[in-house]
Amino acid sequence: MKNSVTMTSGIFLLFLLLISGGLPVWGDEAVWSNEPTANISLAHRLYEAARYEAAVQQLRYLIRQQPDNAKAHHLLGKCYGRLAESAGGFKAMGFARKTRKAFEKAVALDETNRAAIADLITYFKEAPGFLGGSRKKAADWQRRLKALQNHRPPEGAEQTTAGKAAQL
Numbered sequence: 001m002k003n004s005v006t007m008t009s010g011i012f013l014l015f016l017l018l019i020s021g022g023l024p025v026w027g028d029e030a031v032w033s034n035e036p037t038a039n040i041s042l043a044h045r046l047y048e049a050a051r052y053e054a055a056v057q058q059l060r061y062l063i064r065q066q067p068d069n070a071k072a073h074h075l076l077g078k079c080y081g082r083l084a085e086s087a088g089g090f091k092a093m094g095f096a097r098k099t100r101k102a103f104e105k106a107v108a109l110d111e112t113n114r115a116a117i118a119d120l121i122t123y124f125k126e127a128p129g130f131l132g133g134s135r136k137k138a139a140d141w142q143r144r145l146k147a148l149q150n151h152r153p154p155e156g157a158e159q160t161t162a163g164k165a166a167q168l
Helices: 002-019 036-048 052-067 070-084 090-110 114-126 133-151 157-167
Strands: none
Touching: 036 052, 036 070, 052 070, 070 090, 070 114, 090 114, 114 133
């Protein structure tokens, strides 16, 4: 009887943990890793497999562990964007807002992330004004992206610096 109570309590606690968002769920099994690259890789595979809701869950878990992970915020925005495309009405608008916020967070965390900047520009160009779309913001970010691309270090610049240091 004591083992039955303990097992029931354990299952109940696991259930509470899952519904509270404590563990990401992929299919019928909880998936998590202490290695951030494994989590982002799994989320990317889920995104590529068009399993956007599962990818969102994985990314939200990763972001709780590492709130400053710009790549996770960027991929989260892409997932929300795909969910917005397939949703209808108010749900699509909610996903669209989450898309913009995730892209803005990714760019705020890493101002050199060209892919996130490009996606943010696309969002500003395509979204209606009431969802945060803005031709002016798109043009501003386009100028920033162009400046970033123009100030890119030439190929092999790091090797040249390392080579100079080795010669000293």
